[in-house]
Amino acid sequence: MNPSQVNFNSPRKFRTTLKSKCKETFFPDDPFRQFKNEKPLGKAKKTLQYFVPIFEWLPQYNLKMFRFDLLAGITITSLAIPQGISYAKLAEIPPIIGLYSSFVPALVYAILGSSKHVAVGTVAACSLLIADTIGSKVSSKDDPTLYLHLVFTAAFITGVFQAALGFLRLGILVDFLSHSTITGFMGGTAIIICLQQLKGLLGVNHFTTKTDVVSVLHAVFKNRHEWKWETAVVGLVFLVFLLFTRYLRQRKPKLFWVSAMAPMVVVVLGCLLAYFTRDRKHSIQTVGSLHKGLNPISIKYLNFDAKYLPYTLKAGIITGIIALAEGIAIGRSFAIMNNEQVDGNKEMIAFGFMNIVGSCFSCYLTTGPFSKTAVNYNSGCKTAASNLVMAIGMMLTLLFLAPLFSYTPLVALSAIIMSAMLGLINYEEAYHLFKVDKFDFCICLAAFFGVAFITMDTGLMISVALALLRALLYVARPAACKLGKLPDSTLYRDTEQYAEASGPPGILAIQLGSPIYYANGNYIRERILRWIRNDEGNGKAVKHVLLDLTGITSIDTTGIETLVEVLRMLEVKHIKMKIVNPRLEVLEKMMKSKFVDKIGKESIFLCMEDAVEASYDFSVTAEKQGFEEQRSGVA
Amino acid sequence: MNPSQVNFNSPRKFRTTLKSKCKETFFPDDPFRQFKNEKPLGKAKKTLQYFVPIFEWLPQYNLKMFRFDLLAGITITSLAIPQGISYAKLAEIPPIIGLYSSFVPALVYAILGSSKHVAVGTVAACSLLIADTIGSKVSSKDDPTLYLHLVFTAAFITGVFQAALGFLRLGILVDFLSHSTITGFMGGTAIIICLQQLKGLLGVNHFTTKTDVVSVLHAVFKNRHEWKWETAVVGLVFLVFLLFTRYLRQRKPKLFWVSAMAPMVVVVLGCLLAYFTRDRKHSIQTVGSLHKGLNPISIKYLNFDAKYLPYTLKAGIITGIIALAEGIAIGRSFAIMNNEQVDGNKEMIAFGFMNIVGSCFSCYLTTGPFSKTAVNYNSGCKTAASNLVMAIGMMLTLLFLAPLFSYTPLVALSAIIMSAMLGLINYEEAYHLFKVDKFDFCICLAAFFGVAFITMDTGLMISVALALLRALLYVARPAACKLGKLPDSTLYRDTEQYAEASGPPGILAIQLGSPIYYANGNYIRERILRWIRNDEGNGKAVKHVLLDLTGITSIDTTGIETLVEVLRMLEVKHIKMKIVNPRLEVLEKMMKSKFVDKIGKESIFLCMEDAVEASYDFSVTAEKQGFEEQRSGVA
Incomplete structure (x- = not known):
């Protein structure tokens, strides 16, 4: 386990996030950075130079x-x-x-x-x-x-x-x-x-x-x-x-x-x-007449x-x-x-x-x-x-x-x-x-x-x-992929991209694409269910679903509801859900909407490795021992 | 270094990707899965049941x-x-x-x-x-x-x-x-x-x-x-x-x-x-007259x-x-x-x-x-x-x-x-x-x-x-963040979210939000430049820019051009650029557009840790030695 844990500090204030969002939207190039450490006169000069660039280059102009x-x-x-x-x-x-x-x-x-x-x-x-x-x-x-x-x-x-x-x-x-x-x-x-x-x-x-x-x-x-x-x-x-x-x-x-x-x-x-x-x-x-x-x-x-x-x-x-x-x-x-x-x-x-x-x-x-x-x-x-x-x-x-x-x-x-x-x-x-x-x-x-x-x-x-x-369409159908563990490492990567990556038994690790919005809530739910069905169809029982949110930078209320619905559906199937590496804004919304209370802080992890380990701590099965041996062979 | 490397297999064929995209867009719930292993007669029956659900429930109906x-x-x-x-x-x-x-x-x-x-x-x-x-x-x-x-x-x-x-x-x-x-x-x-x-x-x-x-x-x-x-x-x-x-x-x-x-x-x-x-x-x-x-x-x-x-x-x-x-x-x-x-x-x-x-x-x-x-x-x-x-x-x-x-x-x-x-x-x-x-x-x-x-x-x-x-707006202004290393671990996380995370000296590690599209190319370029300016303004020389693309599931041609421009700008400033964990679709586009040849395969890494290590192999500086000591103390 990593010594660091997910940071559950209280969410930033609305004014702070609004200010930062407005800045990113309208002033991404930070045009006033040069005015910061200037005296009033210098500020006035720089402002003039900023709006009328000729004053910027004319003084240095030469023959x-x-x-x-x-x-x-x-x-x-x-x-x-x-x-x-x-x-x-x-x-x-x-x-x-x-x-x-x-x-x-x-x-x-x-x-x-x-x-x-x-x-x-x-x-x-x-x-x-x-x-x-x-x-x-x-x-x-x-x-x-x-x-x-x-x-x-x-x-x-x-x-x-x-x-x-x-x-x-x-x-x-x-x-x-x-x-x-x-x-x-x-x-x-x-x-x-x-x-x-x-x-x-x-x-x-x-x-x-x-x-x-x-x-x-x-x-x-x-x-x-x-x-x-x-x-x-x-x-x-x-x-x-x-x-x-x-x-x-x-x-x-x-x-x-x-x-x-x-x-x-x-x-x-x-x-x-x-x-x-x-x-x-x-x-x-x-062209005809052109007057002086x-x-x-x-x-x-x-x-x-x-x-x-x-x-x-x-x-x-x-x-x-x-x-x-x-x-x-x-x-x-x-x-x-x-x-x-x-x-x-x-x-x-x-x-x-x-x-x-x-x-x-x-x-x-x-x-x-x-x-x-x-x-x-x-x-x-x-x-x-x-x-x-x-x-x-x-x-x-x-x-x-x-x-x-x-x-x-x-x-x-x-x-x-x-x-x-x-x-x-x-x-x-x-x-x-x-x-x-x-x-x-x-x-x-x-x-x-x-x-x-x-x-x-x-x-x-x-x-x-x-x-x-x-x-x-990108927002409505975000790419999501199934993660597997790369041999001899602690990395979890897309199983389609890396054929050698394989999922730990009993665990379905999914990396979601960004963001979780109203337009893709239904899609994400269906997609997760399909993976579970596929795994079960192949004779692999799914005990844990681990959602890697590393790539998700934004979520709206419908997105949170989607997660709640997935959580509820998985509960009915006796599958545990875990969240991996929620980013700042996502975690804030999860806390404000009480999703964190519903899933429990102990189900939110900083990295995939921690989440996988924690899954095995709770579910000691024959499969797990096999996987443990394989892991210890690696370490 | 991890034993696994980025998988540079030749890109999938257009037909394959088109088919998979169409499936995700129009058939995310995979409605025909049940027909797969059926005989023709069974298939006909299932099709009828699929389109006319009464045939599905009526046979099982009871008093x-x-x-x-x-x-x-x-x-x-x-x-x-x-x-x-x-x-x-x-x-x-x-x-x-x-x-x-x-x-x-x-x-x-x-x-x-x-x-x-x-x-x-x-x-x-x-x-x-x-x-x-x-x-x-x-x-x-x-x-x-x-x-x-x-x-x-x-x-x-x-x-x-x-x-x-x-x-x-x-x-x-x-x-x-x-x-x-x-x-x-x-x-x-x-x-x-x-x-x-x-x-x-x-x-x-x-x-x-x-x-x-x-x-x-x-x-x-x-x-x-x-x-x-x-x-x-x-x-x-x-x-x-x-x-x-x-x-x-x-x-x-x-x-x-x-x-x-x-x-x-x-x-x-x-x-x-x-x-x-x-x-x-x-x-x-x-209401007035109502006829039988x-x-x-x-x-x-x-x-x-x-x-x-x-x-x-x-x-x-x-x-x-x-x-x-x-x-x-x-x-x-x-x-x-x-x-x-x-x-x-x-x-x-x-x-x-x-x-x-x-x-x-x-x-x-x-x-x-x-x-x-x-x-x-x-x-x-x-x-x-x-x-x-x-x-x-x-x-x-x-x-x-x-x-x-x-x-x-x-x-x-x-x-x-x-x-x-x-x-x-x-x-x-x-x-x-x-x-x-x-x-x-x-x-x-x-x-x-x-x-x-x-x-x-x-x-x-x-x-x-x-x-x-x-x-x-989400697509036009994707969230991007600066990564730092969490103490006593190999994890790199958002420095705003985890105050204890700190960037390795000389290295600017950036995690981009998804996707890199025409609508945000300019923004991403400006944002990266701003981080470099900020770091340099604080007296930290930037030698390497590491772009973590874990969260990026899609890129278009303008996005690739943006990366080429960033690469060119950084070259002028004598800063090396490295790509970390490009996902399947992104890597395919990078290969098709020859971006991989421009930046070199040796500059594309599977995880942040590898990229940071590689950066130090090439730039032996006083700073680095300090950081190395710190790292060995950790390990």
Whole structure:
């Protein structure tokens, strides 16, 4: 027997457990640890630095860091211009909005953002989702002004929603968007966006507003007479060029700047081509007028009319969650590579303010897109100052160069979008999911096919629902296993996993999975009964049932009732029940509900070995002696 | 070191794991075990007996059992008549339907039911819920025929839904209706039903169709001028009499038949009173005409018009789930008392057919109500034959006695309903929940107040959502704890629970809660980092992180990625990571995803003791020697 015993101290107070649970739920990263041993002035300074990270890195900033940030900033600016125009076309808003959206939000993020690597910009999936949701109420062609104002409003709602999540420390919500869901969602989105680009690539004029594969392909082939082979040839050349530069980057990572600059090259070449062919009959379609000047103020255009609110709310909240998931996940993954930390809730506040301020200055939804952030990281950025450089670059572009880009051919934009999207279809990840976890693969497939064949939000929701179902199924059917003693040791392990482990005669040792909740009470009772029946069916009389609760961290009242019922059922069968290693919370509930009094403190043990020994002390049988001899042979 | 090692056998095949998971999810009670060693003829016989339980008990049936069943059957018949009429009034359908509903369904259950104690009948909560849902589309006053047909249709839908759940082995759905939810729901329903009875008790004519407390009280007090003191006095006398018999039963359980017969006594007294006062000016309101004759066929009235389908579907499915939860839970709890088993899925099929057949013979929703089943059990019923006796009793009543009950005063019904409902408000249970588990108490309160102040289905849904949220929160924030070695033993236990447990120097031993899923990957990473920071903050260098996975029965791909990230982060900090006791499924996923290759097989241990020893073999430090001395002193 071990000298230590189960600790039956009186349960912790409700306030203590509530406080500890709230802390684990909302502050798992313990963000205020650094304030503990500070004086008031130091505390104020740290608080300011905590909420406005620029004060944290600016004092240590030096020229050497700036040289890196400048280079990174210029690189991402050259990417931001073509991407901004392209994605604005996807969102069916004027292309200049795309340029605006890389200016003001980048400034805000440079001040509030806590990640060193995130580069701010618009994203394709969310742009299409906005067009899809708002477009279902207001047509971007029939009433472009109202449509644009609703897009600003959606961005404002996104911002408020994101900031609220951050302040309320509800980063936990974003955790429920699983990696499998995102893989499938991105893949599906990439497919439908690529197909949409056939419009630009083939020069089709009449198109559908729906996003699913069937509608889009139908629209493309119905309008075969509109196909223009000149546009298609130019587009394919551009696409091949872009894909080649991407391939080059994959082979020689040092040449990342080639692929980063390629879209800009395509735009410039396209502009030249469009400029020189502008008087021909079959002239190439271009994005059209881009006026000089900085972001106009748009706060007065925010439209909270009850007629449109359901649509702006839906667009704002869904894109808000997706944008957070992308931005935070990307910031985190680069931070992990450098052994740094990113505070998810702080990032949410930064993204939130970025969108609130942005929506007041003619910007639509921005986040930290994967492609831009990767380029930023590869260009060697050191701090969020690279966003500042991009903002200045964008400002100069808006003030002096914007009109030049009005010659950008639509076909160049389509090629840029297509090449970006093809990179988002992650075959390897899907195959990895298939190999490791079939359920994760199903979640991924659900998102992929849902997005591709129904609508983007339906696909996303089906996938999230499947993922939640899995978590609930886990709770409803916790794994439980029969334990056996490993030869020549004191360890009790799963008999299915370790074939050599064998149960002591007359004893049924069971390890329950976690937790014992209302959803699995019936299951656990049935499962225990089945083991007893099986053992008895095999001619082994069961005298003791030992429940190892090591893995059980939580129990509710129905769970306790289940244990009481099992105890009662076993009593009728003249079987003794023993509890092994109840954890803190479980033991507390057992004491509060008087279960401990019912089963008796002498039936609760600290480890399996003790419980087995105690079982033999009470039941001296012929079998036991045999087992004792075997044990003494071991010792 | 233990002689046994972690078993790195190649992972099981997908088909094997899928089969075992499906079995645990859908067949946890292993219903076909009895067919295993049977010949074809025996198998056919057992299958028939399995699906039609009457073939199981009828061959062993004898006169002695029949004597008990006869007594029980007569007792529940005397309860079924007043209850049937009362609850039919609650559902706002002709009272005769209530009598029909104890005839045909009881016959069906006697053949198909697997519980020996369940007595079939209508229930108050579902009756009101049907009235509420269907009444929101079709008024029972303006179009009583259509309303009645929709009630039959809802019962038919309930039956199909219940039978389908049973055949698909989806009993798991009912498991998600927790005991806390049911306690709160029943309490809230009891309150609103009691308040509704004020209408009958005070003789008010104008009333509301809403069910919430505020509307009902408003309706009662607005129509003060309609109050009739004569009715109120009679009602109160009846109510006091009924409550007294209930009190008597609680004090002397042998007198259960007094309280079982009391409603019948009230009805008979009420009828006599109404009969003799029938010519007075202020005559007592009675239920009105009840025709002789058995259930008319109603299959031709089932109405699947798309206009009403959403309402009948909603009523059918919600009441179906509640009825199942009540019927199965009650059958189970009485079976447990007698050390018998009730197969939930089989019961669902029985309830389902009962309602399908019932709805074709002018019956509305029936299940195994608590009050009737308890009376049946206390009367000593031996088999489902007591339902057969009740069906015959009901048939005789319908054929010969029905018109007599047309004098039943509404006030007597109100008193019967109120006294039944007051027994459903389970203060003690709510207090027990409050003491043992505050979250369960909140779930209960949500159902109670939701039902009492909003609507019945809203209350139910809020409560179920809260319960699901809890299960999800459990998955999102699994309990993890720091382990320390108990003095003079080889056991590692939670340092918070066992203050004397202390961590070996340089080693951070962590026990993770189950499971590692996408929803908690970030949390687990942060939590591990926080422990390392805390230890380092306290001046203890961490050289090894030992993750005890004993409690982890499941992991998904994001979970594996989390472990990879933790491994990478620890490598940067020059900390070694070791895995202790991975369970079967977890180890399989680790092998499939090559995590085992990344961390190395030599870093995976069977028990904490081995992992700690191995850590010291690799890191000979001054600290270690101190710890070694301490250990040798122990051994």
